[in-house]
Amino acid sequence: MKEDRRELARELRTHPFLQGLDPGFLDAIEGATQEREFETGDPVVREGEPAGELILVLQGKIGLELVAPDRPRLSLLTVGPGEIVGWSWLLPPRIWQVDGRALKATRVLTIEGNALRKVLEDRPKDAYQFMLRLVPVISRRLHIARIQVMDIHAV
Numbered sequence: 001m002k003e004d005r006r007e008l009a010r011e012l013r014t015h016p017f018l019q020g021l022d023p024g025f026l027d028a029i030e031g032a033t034q035e036r037e038f039e040t041g042d043p044v045v046r047e048g049e050p051a052g053e054l055i056l057v058l059q060g061k062i063g064l065e066l067v068a069p070d071r072p073r074l075s076l077l078t079v080g081p082g083e084i085v086g087w088s089w090l091l092p093p094r095i096w097q098v099d100g101r102a103l104k105a106t107r108v109l110t111i112e113g114n115a116l117r118k119v120l121e122d123r124p125k126d127a128y129q130f131m132l133r134l135v136p137v138i139s140r141r142l143h144i145a146r147i148q149v150m151d152i153h154a155v
Helices: 002-014 023-030 113-122 124-152
Strands: 033-038 043-045 053-059 062-066 074-079 099-102 106-112
Touching (some): 002 023, 002 106, 023 113, 053 113, 106 113
Antiparallel strands (some): 033 106, 062 099
């Protein structure tokens, strides 16, 4: 178990999204971090359900999709190793806005959202550095969504 925690701590510190952040910040979130595995087709997140964690992809792929009644699933994008899933844990109403499912065997680290928000509130300098990494992810995904809308509507 101790060796597993050491490996989890190493993976947390070397994940591209968090790599290089203050060691004290990483120590503070380590206790709220868990490793999870998903098989191909397993749901990772579900639209409308509580969004309680940040997901760091270590291995595999997660497809983010929109689901509408009487329509086929709309694939938004695929998230792979070194990327993250989710920022819905950050702001109310803290509900997932998309479905996410494993497209192949996938291993992730999850950081519990309540604990992460508390650490961010307590460590404003680290919170700023964290947000400098999160905002470009949000911006890129909004850009991808915009391109897809333009494509769907032949703009």
